[in-house]
Amino acid sequence: MNKSKVCIMLSTYNGVKYIDEQIESLLVQQQVDVQINIRDDGSSDETVQKLRDYVKFHPDQIRVIEGENLGVIGSFFELMRQMEPVYDFYAFCDQDDVWKQDKLIRAVTKLKSRQSNVPLMYCSSTQMVDQDLNHINVWPTLPPKALSMYNAMVENCCVGCTIVINPVAFQQVRASIPSDLTQVIMHDWWIYLYVSAFGEVIFDEEPMILYRQHQNNVLGGSSEGWIAKWKNRWSRFVNGKNHFILSKQAKMFLHLNKDQLSAQQLKDIQSFLNQLDSPWIKRIKYAFQMPFYRHASLDNLVLKLIYVLKKV
Structure with missing residues (x-):
């Protein structure tokens, strides 16, 4: 063979x-x-x-x-x-x-x-x-x-x-x-x-x-503890390092692939991007109903929070 x-x-x-x-x-x-x-x-x-x-x-x-x-x-x-x-x-x-x-x-x-x-x-x-x-x-x-x-x-x-x-x-x-x-x-x-x-x-x-895992890793999984991991994430958020990266990538993905996406996928991505411009009450409602998810419960909650704050 x-x-x-x-x-x-x-x-x-x-x-x-x-x-x-x-x-x-x-x-x-x-x-x-x-x-x-x-x-x-x-x-x-x-x-x-x-x-x-x-x-x-x-x-x-x-x-x-x-x-x-x-x-x-x-x-x-x-x-x-x-x-x-x-x-x-x-x-x-x-x-x-x-x-x-x-x-x-x-x-x-x-x-x-x-x-x-x-x-x-x-x-x-x-x-x-x-x-x-x-x-x-x-x-x-x-x-x-x-x-x-x-x-x-x-x-x-x-x-x-x-x-x-x-x-x-x-x-x-x-x-x-x-x-x-x-x-x-x-x-x-x-x-x-x-x-x-x-x-x-x-x-x-x-x-x-x-x-x-070593000092020169460009990126990679982390062996740090739970508290250290979240301290680092909070620091990156406060410094604006990860602001808007999800929405930027989503816009680019939509732009390049809109003709191949199903009608439902297209609608859902557009809603994810468009609802960011809604009043905060509508953003809260959308954040807790949106079909997009992270695997860990706490990560998922953070996703909803940064969405409401328009930093996604």
Whole structure:
């Protein structure tokens, strides 16, 4: 039986410290053929030299694009633009984790069990670890509610470095990448939003990667306590860091995909955006009746609060 061909898209930036462990874990993936496509996002350390060495030893499996600094969102979307649509599946990868050897075949098997003519996306829990790969905890846990557009519009529960998508999802997402990336919160969130709206998202509660937590993480799951997490969130809110990010992304998503959305989806997204301009009494009423939701009860309450405050 032919092995599935999987395109791994890895973006690097000053990642020399952990890149060996990451790439080695990709090269030993079981029961799939992997092509590792790496885009360096303008590193100033020894990352590029290390990547060139890997290409010498694995010229048929590893390809490196040496690019200018675009930031994490721009770098991953540029990787998607540069990939040929010739693979069976497409996976996203960070520079500092370690993948279990059966990560890809597990994702591929689950994706193959669904109908293949719609956008499909696999994501999983992660085993969070410290710099030395000592286990911390599993995150995120299995979401209690559906992984639908009504969640994805207001929350991302899919960790980018666990995502694997089918060719339909790859080609459709690639065709709908916004020209203005300031309207996108994160590349993985955008992909989750797209696939949940037009296809199916599969969440695997078995952690398939060791997700390293360290000082240089650009983004990532947090091992901090409940109080610290909410203090940080409050600080970001007060400083205005996360104001309007949900509504900006929703507007862009609506603009690019209005012709493909169902009548109900279209109506619901438009209501979400339009009710923000209503008097506060109407905003309160809408906030507590809206179909959009976060998984945790407290997070859901916060969503309603920031909606009423017009900061969503």
